[in-house]
Amino acid sequence: MKWIHQLRFLLRPFFGRNRVHQEMDQEFRFHLEMEREKLRAQGMDPETARREASLRFGCVEGLKEEVRDVDGVGWIEKLLSDARFGIRVLRSNPVFAGVAVLTLALGIGASTAIFSLVDGILLRPLPFEDPEELVTVWADLSGIDGPVQEWLSFPNYEDARGSGLFEELGAYFEWQGSLAGDGATQALQGIQLSPEMISTVLGVSPILGRGLLTEDGRDGAPPVALISQGLWDRLFGSDPGVLEMTLLLDGTPYEIVGVMPTGFTFPNLGGGFSAQLLDQEVWLPLQTEGLPQDRGDAFIRTLGRLAPGISVEVARERLLQLGNRLSEEYPEANTGVTYSIFPLQKDMVQAQEEGLWVLLGSVGFILLLVCLNLANLLLARGSARLEEMAVRSALGAGRRRLIRQLVTESTVLAVLGGGLGMLVAYLATDLLVSMAPEGTPRLEGVGVDGRILLFATVVTLGSGLLFGLFPAWRLASGNLQGDLASGSRTSEGRGGARLRSGMVGGQMAVALVLLVGAGLLLQTFRQLSRVDLGYDPTGVAAGFIGLNGDRYPEAVDRIAFVTELEGRVSALPGVEETGIVSTLPLSGLNGDVGFQVEGRTPPPPGQENISWIRRITPGYLGAMRIPILEGRPFMDADNRDQEARVILVNETLAERYFPGETAVGKRLNFGDPDDPTWREIVGVVRNVKNFGLRAGSPNATYFPYAQVPNLGLFITARTTLENPESLIPALRGELAQIDEQIALAQPGTMEGMVSGALAQERFVATLLTLFAGVALFLAAVGLYGVVAYNVALRTREMGLRIALGADGGRITRLVLGKSMFLGVSGLLIGLGGAVALTRFMEGMLFGVRPTDSGVLAVTSGLLLFVAGLASAIPAWRATRVDPARALKAD
Amino acid sequence: MLVLQILAHEPMHGWGISERIQGLSKDVLRVTQGSLYPALHRLEKRGLLTSYWGSSRNNRKAKYYRLTGAGEKSLGQEAEGWERFVAAVQGVMGGV
Numbered sequence: 001m002k003w004i005h006q007l008r009f010l011l012r013p014f015f016g017r018n019r020v021h022q023e024m025d026q027e028f029r030f031h032l033e034m035e036r037e038k039l040r041a042q043g044m045d046p047e048t049a050r051r052e053a054s055l056r057f058g059c060v061e062g063l064k065e066e067v068r069d070v071d072g073v074g075w076i077e078k079l080l081s082d083a084r085f086g087i088r089v090l091r092s093n094p095v096f097a098g099v100a101v102l103t104l105a106l107g108i109g110a111s112t113a114i115f116s117l118v119d120g121i122l123l124r125p126l127p128f129e130d131p132e133e134l135v136t137v138w139a140d141l142s143g144i145d146g147p148v149q150e151w152l153s154f155p156n157y158e159d160a161r162g163s164g165l166f167e168e169l170g171a172y173f174e175w176q177g178s179l180a181g182d183g184a185t186q187a188l189q190g191i192q193l194s195p196e197m198i199s200t201v202l203g204v205s206p207i208l209g210r211g212l213l214t215e216d217g218r219d220g221a222p223p224v225a226l227i228s229q230g231l232w233d234r235l236f237g238s239d240p241g242v243l244e245m246t247l248l249l250d251g252t253p254y255e256i257v258g259v260m261p262t263g264f265t266f267p268n269l270g271g272g273f274s275a276q277l278l279d280q281e282v283w284l285p286l287q288t289e290g291l292p293q294d295r296g297d298a299f300i301r302t303l304g305r306l307a308p309g310i311s312v313e314v315a316r317e318r319l320l321q322l323g324n325r326l327s328e329e330y331p332e333a334n335t336g337v338t339y340s341i342f343p344l345q346k347d348m349v350q351a352q353e354e355g356l357w358v359l360l361g362s363v364g365f366i367l368l369l370v371c372l373n374l375a376n377l378l379l380a381r382g383s384a385r386l387e388e389m390a391v392r393s394a395l396g397a398g399r400r401r402l403i404r405q406l407v408t409e410s411t412v413l414a415v416l417g418g419g420l421g422m423l424v425a426y427l428a429t430d431l432l433v434s435m436a437p438e439g440t441p442r443l444e445g446v447g448v449d450g451r452i453l454l455f456a457t458v459v460t461l462g463s464g465l466l467f468g469l470f471p472a473w474r475l476a477s478g479n480l481q482g483d484l485a486s487g488s489r490t491s492e493g494r495g496g497a498r499l500r501s502g503m504v505g506g507q508m509a510v511a512l513v514l515l516v517g518a519g520l521l522l523q524t525f526r527q528l529s530r531v532d533l534g535y536d537p538t539g540v541a542a543g544f545i546g547l548n549g550d551r552y553p554e555a556v557d558r559i560a561f562v563t564e565l566e567g568r569v570s571a572l573p574g575v576e577e578t579g580i581v582s583t584l585p586l587s588g589l590n591g592d593v594g595f596q597v598e599g600r601t602p603p604p605p606g607q608e609n610i611s612w613i614r615r616i617t618p619g620y621l622g623a624m625r626i627p628i629l630e631g632r633p634f635m636d637a638d639n640r641d642q643e644a645r646v647i648l649v650n651e652t653l654a655e656r657y658f659p660g661e662t663a664v665g666k667r668l669n670f671g672d673p674d675d676p677t678w679r680e681i682v683g684v685v686r687n688v689k690n691f692g693l694r695a696g697s698p699n700a701t702y703f704p705y706a707q708v709p710n711l712g713l714f715i716t717a718r719t720t721l722e723n724p725e726s727l728i729p730a731l732r733g734e735l736a737q738i739d740e741q742i743a744l745a746q747p748g749t750m751e752g753m754v755s756g757a758l759a760q761e762r763f764v765a766t767l768l769t770l771f772a773g774v775a776l777f778l779a780a781v782g783l784y785g786v787v788a789y790n791v792a793l794r795t796r797e798m799g800l801r802i803a804l805g806a807d808g809g810r811i812t813r814l815v816l817g818k819s820m821f822l823g824v825s826g827l828l829i830g831l832g833g834a835v836a837l838t839r840f841m842e843g844m845l846f847g848v849r850p851t852d853s854g855v856l857a858v859t860s861g862l863l864l865f866v867a868g869l870a871s872a873i874p875a876w877r878a879t880r881v882d883p884a885r886a887l888k889a890d
Numbered sequence: 891m892l893v894l895q896i897l898a899h900e901p902m903h904g905w906g907i908s909e910r911i912q913g914l915s916k917d918v919l920r921v922t923q924g925s926l927y928p929a930l931h932r933l934e935k936r937g938l939l940t941s942y943w944g945s946s947r948n949n950r951k952a953k954y955y956r957l958t959g960a961g962e963k964s965l966g967q968e969a970e971g972w973e974r975f976v977a978a979v980q981g982v983m984g985g986v
Contacts, residue, residue: 024927027904027953030946031923034905058924066928 024064032057086409100374104417107370109424111363112456116429118356120446126345129203134344135312136269137302144336151298154291160339163322165315168201169304170194171286174278176546178743180248187745190282191266201305209243209258212285219289225254226283229262250548251741267348295333316341348441355764358841362771365510369778371467372503376782378471379500380789389475403472410468418460425456437759501822504786508826509833511779515859516834518772520845521765523855527847528758534688536625537750540716541724542584543731544745547711558709566617568734574721579620580705584714585690586753597657598667598678611653611699615708623718631664631683639706645679648702654684693757694846724749780870787819788874798878799886808879815875823867827860894965901956903946930955938964
């Protein structure tokens with residue numbers, strides 16, 4: 001109850017101000033009337049009674065103010081009057097106000113926009129039920145130099161699922177297929193998942209129909225599908241009768257049982273970076289019966305909900321125990337293999353986290369620079385207002401009152417800047433979202449809303465205090481009477497000058513930190529773009545084709561399909577070479593197998609030789625321009641003859657297993673050791689960056705497609721066409737000629753894929769470079785301001801010096817010397833700051849260390865150059881001082 | 891304390907309180923009447939008084955002040971403190 005009472009008093013200034021005034025009037029009037037009547041009853045005449053009553057009552061207006069103060073409505077009136085005065089002061093100096101408001105708007109707008117990215121991607125809870133309970137479980141192969149997040153084998157997944165740690169732990173795969181319908185066959189993407197996943201784990205319901213049921217995942221259950229609202233609109237015109245219809249996916253009819261709401265995306269992770277690019281339009285129940293039971297065969301990705309009362313830490317501990325037990329029980333497959341578990345939200349945004357924090361830190365620095373600049377301007381302006389302050393102080397304004405007046409003025413500035421900044425934030429957020437790399441997770445949730453505006457408000461008021469309080473305090477604390485007496489127009493104390501110089505040095509330092517950060521990222525970007533890919537991406541178009549196992553059951557069917565496709569594509573105008581590969585570099589699709597080297601003892605469990613495998617047609621190496629280093633490429637004969645057991649290996653495998661000798665002619669075995677099928681290495685090819693530009697190139701083996709023909713394949717075609725993308729319609733056409741139920745999925749160019757692999761780096765580096773440029777500019781403006789101001793103050797001194805025979809060079813040196821001193825001290829502090837801060841971005845760097853001397857030298861040079869430029873103008877002006885005028889001025 | 895004591899008997903408006911103070915203290919405590927109001931508002935803010943609009947005896951709208959529970963408690967404490975003070979002073983004076 002007490003707080004309601006207090007609240008009433010707190011809110012009254014805002015809502016009940018007029019009422020309070022009226023009530024007070026009425027109360028006082030009542031009192032005066034009563035007193036008057038009393039006096040008249042005592043026999044006084046009306047006029048005397050009125051006067052006497054007023055006299056007894058005291059000063060009405062003074063009392064009113066006192067009561068207002070008590071009631072807490074006084075401060076808002078003072079604030080409003082201060083604010084009105086502040087606006088008047090600002091309007092009297094529109095250039096200053098304009099510059100201040102604009103830079104603030106940019107600083108606050110940029111901070112808010114970046115914060116909206118950070119908030120939407122990193123901070124905001126996922127749009128699922130109790131999202132903090134959602135986790136992903138992976139195989140942890142770090143014990144055998146493998147990744148921490150690797151797919152699970154089916155039995156290992158089942159063991160984790162049955163551990164009691166999870167309310168449900170589901171499995172999923174990406175699904176790509178072809179949808180045949182009335183029109184042309186189209187490629188369709190989606191997720192194949194444990195039926196419980198959407199309703200139980202994520203807690204999302206369809207807007208129409210039912211979700212997937214456990215029965216849908218049983219062996220032999222009729223095929224059913226959930227479709228997206230987008231697909232529902234596009235294909236069925238939002239007809240509610242869709243629930244009785246079927247989708248013909250890869251030739252199999254699926255009954256449509258439900259429609260998922262717009263915006264629902266299954267958090268698909270672990271298919272490499274391209275996983276996020278997958279457009280999800282169908283969700284199909286995963287039938288787990290019949291999945292390989294080999295513990296060495298890893299292909300399961302998981303998403304689960306922790307059981308009530310189980311924390312991620314507890315689950316991690318218990319999964320480690322389970323992993324150890326399984327390693328003992330199944331040493332061949334599970335040695336060195338255990339589980340890792342991550343909160344879903346953290347897992348989803350791993351790749352973005354560091355970059356986003358770096359960007360947020362950078363805009364924070366920019367805002368700091370803006371504030372320092374404004375504080376500097378206010379200090380300089382404040383010196384000019386000393387006289388005003390002195391007069392006000394002499395008229396009885398207390399020091400607190402003066403500070404409050406000045407802080408209110410700066411807050412008015414901040415509020416104007418902040419208001420405009422929110423507008424900037426709106427625009428900039430949209431711009432950022434459209435600029436962000438394709439496939440950035442959770443981008444759909446990024447936007448300016450109440451949370452973001454609250455952030456902007458806090459930032460606005462905070463910066464208002466930051467740049468306002470300090471100058472105000474300095475200004476109001478001086479010896480004001482003395483200043484008034486001295487009559488000097490500009491008399492900034494030594495302390496003020498030192499303070500302003502210090503702030504400029506600080507600005508230099510902050511700008512350098514941002515410059516170094518941007519420099520490191522640019523260098524990283526350069527190194528990554530120059531990475532030897534192992535192939536030539538220019539002029540290559542590619543697309544994915546998924547064959548239906550029911551319609552292409554035998555190897556001969558698949559080989560026939562591939563042969564016809566290659567024949568047709570190579571006959572297309574503009575096509576130089578074409579080939580098929582099972583896993584295109586950077587596509588995110590990969591598969592590995594264990595192997596043995598002929599004549600060597602098999603390695604102990606946990607140390608198996610592993611190689612990534614690719615199935616290719618002979619044309620592939622030519623189409624991609626992957627060089628043969630030794631031996632020969634595949635021939636057409638290798639692709640026809642199932643008995644020709646030949647393979648190609650990459651440099652890594654050749655060097656690791658056959659150091660100092662030739663790998664050509666050696667034989668490897670990829671199967672069951674009891675049934676050896678030895679395959680002869682006929683050639684060694686250049687390492688290809690398959691897993692991303694930063695990743696190394698582990699062992700890789702190429703098989704002729706015809707010897708192990710699989711269902712998922714990529715067609716690649718090197719073309720002489722100006723734009724390889726223009727080949728794609730022709731590829732589609734040829735594909736439809738062969739089988740109209742298959743669509744070309746994920747069509748694109750290799751150059752596009754490489755550029756996509758750099759998108760994240762490009763995004764962060766571009767923004768950081770932009771920020772560094774802005775920071776440099778702000779620091780330069782700050783330096784210019786201080787130097788110019790000093791020159792102006794010392795006009796008389798300069799005039800005297802010139803009159804006494806100092807030449808231009810001398811004067812220039814005098815001015816430049818001081819500003820260079822500032823620049824160099826800022827530089828030194830900035831270097832220290834850069835070394836301290838850039839280690840936080842170490843994970844983002846590639847091919848460059850945080851303390852790279854080249855980057856440090858170039859950025860330092862740039863800073864000094866700009867500092868020199870910023871002080872050159874005032875220095876030049878100093879040399880042009882007319883001694884006669886300067887000396888006569890006062 | 892005086893105000894609280896006066897209001898302990900019955901709710902009253904500002905003029906009434908000032909009359910009562912003058913009457914009770916036999917015109918010894920004579921301050922400008924208006925200075926009562928900031929005090930009243932201060933007490934109200936501290937939660938010792940609440941106010942409401944009512945009609946005065948001659949049927950005019952007036953703002954009445956009334957003691958709250960907290961006000962009664964505070965009055966009790968202050969009165970006790972005052973009595974102790976008076977007793978102490980009397981003790982000293984009587985002892986001379």
